[in-house]
Amino acid sequence: MKSITTFALAAALMLGAPVSAQLTDGEPLAIATSYTVKSDILGGERKLTVRLPTEYQAEPERRFPVVYLLDGGPEQDFIHIAGIAHSREMNFSFEPFILVGIESVNRRHWFAPLSSEPELYAELMGAEPGGTFRYRDFLRSEIKPLVEATFRTNGHDAVIGESLAALFVVETLLEEPTLFDDYIAISPSMWFENMKYGIEARDYLAKLPAGERRLYLTVANEGEWHREGLERLVDALRDRAPADLKWTFVPADEQETHGTVYHPMALDAFRMLYPTPTREYKGFGRLSDIKNGKRTAEEEARLEQECTLENSRATTPGAVAKGRDRLYYECLVLELGPTPREGTLGK
Known part of the structure; x- marks a missing residue:
């Protein structure tokens, strides 16, 4: 069957010309696999959606870290976060990982901590808070063992969430820090329970067990207790975070809203x-400023060296542009994206 481009089809329709070409039968585009999991802890079923990196099939002996995505159902945040994971297979700007999306049901119950005024929150939020301890039990006892038994994981786990799910991420770091290695909290709802987890963060940090962990924090243009609670947490991290907790705070309040900050x-x-x-x-070629692309002996030596995080220089794309001639073939780790305001991660 004859095919035409989308542009040509649009032009034909605008000009009123008859369109003889037709689309062939479509083929579904699969980006992940969804599984139905029965949970005795939560009661009922949850959908687990898993995206494997392309290296998973190409390198059958390799094991991968896991990123657990809260609100990770196919109708929730899974697809757009999976798109980010897919983008690295084209630009190679970060290492591959297994993405595990966990469908949320009644998230305002399971992601909201205990409250001294549950009736008030139930009225405001439409669900009684206080399910976080059982939800952590669900992750620890049912989901993580299932994922580790099914896929080639390497033992390094992260959890990511936004808004109320990000509050769950913060609370988990403070209440059960050994559950994950990396904690990614995108604009957490730190206003909850009169900013409890910001106000009491110092006490929690003083009791953190030894072990290397990392925390990524960001916030959009939210104000009032949402921002103040987060700033109280950052204050506590600045003053009391143990040395083996590496953290960063990357505010996006000048660029993003609560609705746009996640991606x-x-x-x-x-x-x-x-x-x-x-x-x-x-x-190489006529358009290059480097004649014939010839390499010096020093550049040849750099090229023969395998790049690792340990032997790479940390720099920015802007710095590379200002000094590219001296950096050819050197191993680099580029600091991409917005600049953190403060923290110890990456130092």
Whole structure:
């Protein structure tokens, strides 16, 4: 059957010309696999949606970290976060991981901590808070063992959530820090329970057990207790975070709203937590400023070296543009995206 481009089809329709070409039968585009999981802890069923990186099939002996996505149902945040994971297979700006989306049901119950005024929150939110301890039990006892038994995981786990789910991420770090290695909280609802987890953060941090962990925090243009509660948490991290808790605060209040912050800052978090080394290569051909693309002996030696995080120089794309000639073939880790306001992650 004859095919035409979308542009040509649109032009024909605008000109009123008859269109003889037709679309052939479509083929579904699969980006992940969904499984139905029965939970005895939560009661009922949940949908688990898993995206494997392309390296999973190409490198059958390799094991991968896991990012657990809250609100991760196919009708929730899974597809747009999976798109970020897919983008790295084209730009290689961060390391591959297994993405596990966990469908939320009654999220305002399961992601909201206990409250001294549950009736008030039930009236305001339409659900009684206080389900977080059981939800952590669900993750610890049912979901993580299932994922680890089914897929080639390497033992390094992250959890990511936005808004109320991000409050769950913060509370989990403070209440059960050993559950994950990386905690990604996108604009957490720190206003909850009169900013409890900001006000009491110092006490929680003083009791954190030893162990390397990382925390990524960001916020949009929200004000009032939402921002103040987060700033109180940042104050506590600045003053009391143990040395083995690496953290960063990357505010996006000048660029994003609560409705737009998730996608760009999830990308920033993945780039910061899972950076991958890269190189600057000389150009070739008439349009290049480098004649014939010839390499010096020093550049040849750099090119022979395998790039790792340990032997790579941290820099920015802007700095590379200002000094590209001296950086050809050197191993680099590019600090992409917005600049953190403060923290210890990456230092």
